[in-house]
Amino acid sequence: MATDIPHVDFKSVASSAAQNELIDRVNSHDADIITNSSDISALDSRVTTAEGGINTNSSDIGGLDTRVTSLEATSHPIRTQATDTELYGDIVNSHRRGDCYHSEVLSNGFMTAFACISPKTFTANELRLCVTGAGSSPGTFDIGFYKGSSLSNLVQQFTSFGSELVDTTGMLILPFDSGISVSEGDYIAVEMIATNWGTSPEFSSTPTGPNAQLLMNDTPYSVYEGSRSYPLDDPIDFTATTWSLSNQSYWFALA
Known part of the structure; x- marks a missing residue:
């Protein structure tokens, strides 16, 4: 990550070397932003994938809930005598x-x-x-x-x-x-x-x-x-x- 851009007094006239340094540093920050944008895009892709998995699991959980409810309705406690x-x-x-x-x-x-x-x-x-x-x-x-x-x-x-x-x-x-x-x-x-x-x-x-x-x-x-x-x-x-x-x-x- 590039360092912070140094302060330049607005009343002074920057030298060519100072101007070039500023331009280099701005370009460096641009590169960092582009890199971070790539990272953000990758994270977004991973989150989208995770959301898809959650949706899939939600469907599975719903199916299991239905099966458990059915079992609860039909199951009987273990007993040895008729009522x-x-x-x-x-x-x-x-x-x-x-x-x-x-x-x-x-x-x-x-x-x-x-x-x-x-x-x-x-x-x-x-x-x-x-x-x-x-x-x-x-x-x-x-x-x-x-x-x-x-x-x-x-x-x-x-x-x-x-x-x-x-x-x-x-x-x-x-x-x-x-x-x-x-x-x-x-x-x-x-x-x-x-x-x-x-x-x-x-x-x-x-x-x-x-x-x-x-x-x-x-x-x-x-x-x-x-x-x-x-x-x-x-x-x-x-x-x-x-x-x-x-x-x-x-x-x-x-x-």
């Missing part, structure tokens, strides 16, 4: 079927309500319970399905009644009049009551145990109230102080 959805068609259930081998009586005059949270959004077409002990010397039986965004305000969506619903053992399937929309995060619940039975019906539930309600109902998901009769509540407030906490929870499913 209740795969085995029985339960879309959502309050507990796994295998955890509800206990048979719990629905005693006369006990309004009983039990709830869970839906882990998915779907349309429910039927309510399922399992009658493990048939009622005899028939009385009354009423059952309802509820949903809502808060345990303190679950609104009735469907009801059914009749002693014939629980006078034989097996799955109790109650089709809804029309599909009921359930959103992920909704509280879903069942309330039921039996009155005046000689032998009250029994249903599948979680096992009972001493003080089990302390674990199960830290949030009140399974409650009851004695000395009640139909009609069912609408809405239900699971947090009301009139309820007692159950030491088990009946099984139910939606499909």
